């Protein structure tokens with residue numbers, strides 16, 4: 528948190544909505560990239576299920592940003608391209624690498640939502656409930672990916688380390704820009 532700002536500061540909550548909107552936008556693009564490569568394969572139904580949930584997360588934050596007059600991240604065009612590329616490239620490496628990508632992204636988002644839930648002011652009951660519900664679905668995505676061979680992807684540790692580091696940078700940047 529920026530020094531001098533209290534958790535209940537409206538600017539703090541605006542930054543939360545901005546980064547969450549950007550994150551869900553990126554997540555939807557990652558699954559779009561994976562589906563472009565693997566949509567016709569054995570994991571197609573699972574990928575479509577997770578993509579549909581990301582789309583609902585995105586629409587929720589879209590609406591919320593409008594209601595709260597939060598400016599969306601100026602970097603959406605970057606996340607549009609980077610998200611799709613990350614999804615398509617990991618999918619091209621194979622189904623297990625795509626699942627490893629999901630583990631990395633969802634673990635980063637799980638930690639991010641947990642930090643936000645802890646930092647939210649008491650009065651933000653609606654937003655807290657939304658974040659808690661979405662976090663449960665992100666954890667489901669991670670568990671589905673683990674159940675579908677993520678850890679057997681070649682270079683699993685390296686892959687998820689790199690993707691998680693990228694997610695942390697994207698989160699830090701999207702809170703501000």
Ligand SMILES: [Fe+2]
Nearest residue numbers: 551554581584
């Ligand atoms: Fe999501």
Ligand SMILES: [Fe+2]
Nearest residue numbers: 554633665668
């Ligand atoms: Fe997710």
